[in-house]
Amino acid sequence: MSSGIEQARKTAEGLTDGSYSFGFGNEHSSEAVPGALPQGRNSPQRAPLGLYAEQLSGTAFTEPRAHNRRSWLYRIRPSAAHPPFTRIDNGAVRSAPFTETVPDPNRLRWNPLPEPAPGTDWLAGLWTLGGNGDTTQRTGMAVHLYHANAPMADRVFSDSDGELLIVPEHGGLLLCTELGLLAARPGEVALIPRGVRFRVELLDESGRGYVCENYGRPFELPDLGPIGANGLANARDFRAPTAAYEDVERPVEVVNKFCGNLWSAVYDHSPLDVVAWHGTHVPYVYDLRRFNVIGSISYDHPDPSIFTVLTSPSDTPGLAGVDFVVFAPRWLVGEDTFRPPYFHRNVMSEYMGLIEGAYDAKAEGFVPGGGSLHNMMSAHGPDRDTFDRASAAELKPQKIDDGLAFMFETRWPLTATRQAATAHHLQQGYDDVWQGLERHFRS
Numbered sequence: 001m002s003s004g005i006e007q008a009r010k011t012a013e014g015l016t017d018g019s020y021s022f023g024f025g026n027e028h029s030s031e032a033v034p035g036a037l038p039q040g041r042n043s044p045q046r047a048p049l050g051l052y053a054e055q056l057s058g059t060a061f062t063e064p065r066a067h068n069r070r071s072w073l074y075r076i077r078p079s080a081a082h083p084p085f086t087r088i089d090n091g092a093v094r095s096a097p098f099t100e101t102v103p104d105p106n107r108l109r110w111n112p113l114p115e116p117a118p119g120t121d122w123l124a125g126l127w128t129l130g131g132n133g134d135t136t137q138r139t140g141m142a143v144h145l146y147h148a149n150a151p152m153a154d155r156v157f158s159d160s161d162g163e164l165l166i167v168p169e170h171g172g173l174l175l176c177t178e179l180g181l182l183a184a185r186p187g188e189v190a191l192i193p194r195g196v197r198f199r200v201e202l203l204d205e206s207g208r209g210y211v212c213e214n215y216g217r218p219f220e221l222p223d224l225g226p227i228g229a230n231g232l233a234n235a236r237d238f239r240a241p242t243a244a245y246e247d248v249e250r251p252v253e254v255v256n257k258f259c260g261n262l263w264s265a266v267y268d269h270s271p272l273d274v275v276a277w278h279g280t281h282v283p284y285v286y287d288l289r290r291f292n293v294i295g296s297i298s299y300d301h302p303d304p305s306i307f308t309v310l311t312s313p314s315d316t317p318g319l320a321g322v323d324f325v326v327f328a329p330r331w332l333v334g335e336d337t338f339r340p341p342y343f344h345r346n347v348m349s350e351y352m353g354l355i356e357g358a359y360d361a362k363a364e365g366f367v368p369g370g371g372s373l374h375n376m377m378s379a380h381g382p383d384r385d386t387f388d389r390a391s392a393a394e395l396k397p398q399k400i401d402d403g404l405a406f407m408f409e410t411r412w413p414l415t416a417t418r419q420a421a422t423a424h425h426l427q428q429g430y431d432d433v434w435q436g437l438e439r440h441f442r443s
């Protein structure tokens with residue numbers, strides 16, 4: 001085991017509840033050094049301890065208060081002091097607009113990403129599957145996967161194009177962000193807001209998972225309507241970091257994703273030098289096992305919107321740019337009900353991934369680290385084995401607790417990248433899972 005992993009693990013193990021600030025969308029505040037955070041104002045004539053005050057805005061200044069996101073950072077050096085950025089190779093990262101292939105109405109399914117070359121860090125191991133929208137218009141989203149086996153060493157990333165929802169599937173991550181440290185292990189998700197700089201270290205020999213890059217409005221908790229004041233993902237279960245700064249004076253590469261391309265500049269210090277901060281534009285970690293699952297206790301299978309963890313609203317009420325949905329352990333008790341997800345065609349487009357175990361609509365072929373894409377109006381649902389089993393099952397109360405699947409559901413069709421459309425790990429013959437669904441009706 002490399003000493004880097006050992007150190008990252010020790011650091012992560014040291015992150016107790018006291019290392020976090022709890023709540024989603026509320027005003028968090030934290031100082032790594034007592035007195036570093038100004039009181040009563042954001043930008044005093046001289047910020048405390050000789051720090052520089054800087055505002056980081058994730059929404060326009062004038063967006064409604066309920067959606068507004070900004071943080072004030074008190075840092076050793078202002079972000080403005082940096083050398084010029086120059087273009088670097090985009091690696092396997094692609095961005096909207098996605099034009100390498102045409103949108104495909106076929107149902108597609110992939111196996112996990114292959115093993116990366118030795119020394120692949122999280123950023124180098126980022127591989128874009130597809131997406132929609134336009135980064136320059138701040139609309140749409142991208143689906144990426146990552147597979148890494150090395151820490152980002154003296155390398156920091158920030159994404160101007162969108163926020164990043166990171167879904168570890170194998171191996172834990174230590175996210176060293178401008179606002180502090182977050183550990184995210186399989187079963188947890190991490191949200192890095194637009195523009196927040198961060199470095200990824202590994203808590204295990206390798207790390208593999210999924211990323212939803214949301215170009216649109218920041219994710220928020222969905223409204224609960226008749227569910228009431230509690231339920232689904234509860235705000236208090238989101239963990240924001242507390243301030244932790246690096247006072248490092250040596251070359252550090254800062255990579256910025258900007259309108260689809262990667263740009264790089266070598267700073268003479270670490271930009272993770274925020275000593276205190278307060279605000280609403282903050283990273284989070286959320287444990288999906290805390291999701292309060294709401295479902296039917298009479299009959300029928302509710303629409304999967306009931307499983308929404310986070311939603312990025314569009315300008316049309318009720319229509320999300322992208323929803324993050326989890327299929328968490330739950331009881332099924334519906335009477336006279338076909339209990340797995342029903343057959344459907346949907347105007348929204350669905351990318352599904354699996355964090356562990358199995359998914360209750362697919363008996364096989366949908367594996368952890370893999371994923372499926374069911375684009376706008378493509379017909380899908382349970383496979384033959386699942387249909388036969390569920391149609392004949394005795395309807396006793398049943399606990400579904402052998403898997404953790406999720407979905408990025410988006411308003412526009414996803415277009416695959418060329419590398420995804422031609423990948424060796426794209427499964428051939430996915431359509432076959434719906435073969436053999438026999439006719440039972442006789443006219």
Ligand SMILES: [Fe+2]
Nearest residue numbers: 344350374380
């Ligand atoms: Fe679906």
